[in-house]
Amino acid sequence: MSSASAAAELLAVANDPKHSESGGGHGAKGVDFSRIWAVFRMMELEKANEPDFLILFESVQDVAELDSVTAPTRAKVYQVKKKDSGTWTWSILTGTVEPKAPSSKAAKAKAALPKFPKAPDFKKVPESVLGKLHLSLNAFTALPVEGIFLSNQGCDFPLESGGSTATTMPCSLADLAAGHVQLLTDAFASLSPGGPPPDLTRVKLQKVAIHPDNLNAPAIEAALDLLNERSPGHAGQAKAFVESLVMKISPLTRRTDTCLSFAELVKERGFSRGSFIAALAALEAVPDRNALFNDWMNQLQTEGVDFMTISSVRVAATRAQRDRLTGGTDVSREIDDFSDAWIAANPPTSKLRPYVEAALTELKAQFIAHRDNDLMARFVMRAITKCVDPN
Known part of the structure; x- marks a missing residue:
C-alpha cells in the first residue's frame, strides 16, 4: 500500500456523507465532549512520543486518527458519544434485540446460538452506532483501519471469558459471548451481502473518564502532566493551553464541504502533531x-x-x-x-x-x-x- 493510495482512499471515504457524523449527534454539549476528548487524545499521543499524528474531525465518523499527516499507514475511526447517565443498551448500539442468557449452566453449554421466536430483524442496523462504524471500516480496502466506540458511559454485555464489558474495557466485539458475536456477525454481514465475513476484532468498545458536567478536567490534568515534563515553568497555564487547543479545533468540526485533495482535507478538518507542537511553542513565548x-x-x-x-x-x-x-x-x-x-x-x-x-x-x-x-x-x-x- 502506497501512502498516495492510502491518502486517496481516506479522501474518498471522507467525501462520502454516509461516513461522517456532522454536528456530533448530541447537540452542543456532545460536540464539546468530542472536542475535549480529542485534545485529551493529543496529550496521550504526545506523551507516548508518537513521531507524528493527524486528527481529522467530522470526516470519517466523529473523529479519525492517522499515524502521519503526509503518509498515513494506519487509522483509527471513532464514534465519540456523550451520555449523561446510565449505560448504553444493546439495541441502541447495534439496532438488534439482545440475545437472552441461558437460564442454567447446562442450557448454556447447549446454546451455541441465541434463540429468537423469529428471525432477527436487521432493519435498524445500518443506522445504529456500531452499524455505522462497521460500514465505515468496510469502506476501506487499502488502509488498515480499526473502529472504536468511545463514551463516558459504558455498557453491560457478557464476555465469552466471563464477566462483562461493564468491568472489562476496552475490549473488542469479538470478545463478547458467543451468542452476541454470532448475532453481530449476521447483523453486519447483512450490511454487505456477498462481502467478506465481518471482522469483529476491528471494532472496540472503550470508556473514558470525562464527566459531562466537568468536561475539561481530564484534559487539563493531562496537559499539566505534559507541561510539568516538557515546560515546568508553564505548568500553571495548563487550563489556558487546553482552552486554546479547543478554540483552535472548534472551526474544524464545523466544515463539511467536499475537499478536492487530501492536503485540502488536512487543512480544512485536520489538526496535526505539528500544529500541536506549534501551540506548545506559542505557550513557551508567553511570560512565565x-x-x-x-x-x-x-x-x-x-x-x-x-x-x-x-x-x-x-x-x-x-x-x-x-x-x-x-x-x-x-x-x-x-x-x-x-x-x-x-x-x-x-x-x-x-x-x-x-x-x-x-x-x-x-x-x-x-x-x-x-x-x-x-x-x-x-x-x-x-x-x-x-x-x-x-x-
Missing part, C-alpha cells in the same frame, strides 16, 4: 506567570511585608491555582472579576506594597468571609495575568 509571581513576592518583601505573610500568600496562591485548574467556584470567579475591575481602574504602580494593600482593603470589604492571605494571593495572580495578557 510563576516567575512574575515570585518577582512580586520578592518586591513586596523588600518593601516591608513580613516573611510570614509572604509565605502564607505563596501557600494560598498554590491553593488558588489548583482551584483554577479544576474550573474554580462561583465565589472565586467573583473575586477574580472584582480584582479585574479594580485593576482596570487602578493600574499597577512602581511601589507594589501600597498598591496591593489598597486593593486588599477593597476586597476585604466585599468578601468578608475570606482570609487576607487568600484575597491577596488571588489579587496578585489576577494583576500578573493582566500584565501578561491585558485582553
Whole structure:
C-alpha cells in the first residue's frame, strides 16, 4: 500500500456523507465532549512520543486518527458519544434485540446460538452506532483501519471469558459471548451481502473518564502532566493551553464541504502533531506567570511585608491555582472579576506594597468571609495575568 493510495482512499471515504457524523449527534454539549476528548487524545499521543499524528474531525465518523499527516499507514475511526447517565443498551448500539442468557449452566453449554421466536430483524442496523462504524471500516480496502466506540458511559454485555464489558474495557466485539458475536456477525454481514465475513476484532468498545458536567478536567490534568515534563515553568497555564487547543479545533468540526485533495482535507478538518507542537511553542513565548509571581513576592518583601505573610500568600496562591485548574467556584470567579475591575481602574504602580494593600482593603470589604492571605494571593495572580495578557 502506497501512502498516495492510502491518502486517496481516506479522501474518498471522507467525501462520502454516509461516513461522517456532522454536528456530533448530541447537540452542543456532545460536540464539546468530542472536542475535549480529542485534545485529551493529543496529550496521550504526545506523551507516548508518537513521531507524528493527524486528527481529522467530522470526516470519517466523529473523529479519525492517522499515524502521519503526509503518509498515513494506519487509522483509527471513532464514534465519540456523550451520555449523561446510565449505560448504553444493546439495541441502541447495534439496532438488534439482545440475545437472552441461558437460564442454567447446562442450557448454556447447549446454546451455541441465541434463540429468537423469529428471525432477527436487521432493519435498524445500518443506522445504529456500531452499524455505522462497521460500514465505515468496510469502506476501506487499502488502509488498515480499526473502529472504536468511545463514551463516558459504558455498557453491560457478557464476555465469552466471563464477566462483562461493564468491568472489562476496552475490549473488542469479538470478545463478547458467543451468542452476541454470532448475532453481530449476521447483523453486519447483512450490511454487505456477498462481502467478506465481518471482522469483529476491528471494532472496540472503550470508556473514558470525562464527566459531562466537568468536561475539561481530564484534559487539563493531562496537559499539566505534559507541561510539568516538557515546560515546568508553564505548568500553571495548563487550563489556558487546553482552552486554546479547543478554540483552535472548534472551526474544524464545523466544515463539511467536499475537499478536492487530501492536503485540502488536512487543512480544512485536520489538526496535526505539528500544529500541536506549534501551540506548545506559542505557550513557551508567553511570560512565565510563576516567575512574575515570585518577582512580586520578592518586591513586596523588600518593601516591608513580613516573611510570614509572604509565605502564607505563596501557600494560598498554590491553593488558588489548583482551584483554577479544576474550573474554580462561583465565589472565586467573583473575586477574580472584582480584582479585574479594580485593576482596570487602578493600574499597577512602581511601589507594589501600597498598591496591593489598597486593593486588599477593597476586597476585604466585599468578601468578608475570606482570609487576607487568600484575597491577596488571588489579587496578585489576577494583576500578573493582566500584565501578561491585558485582553
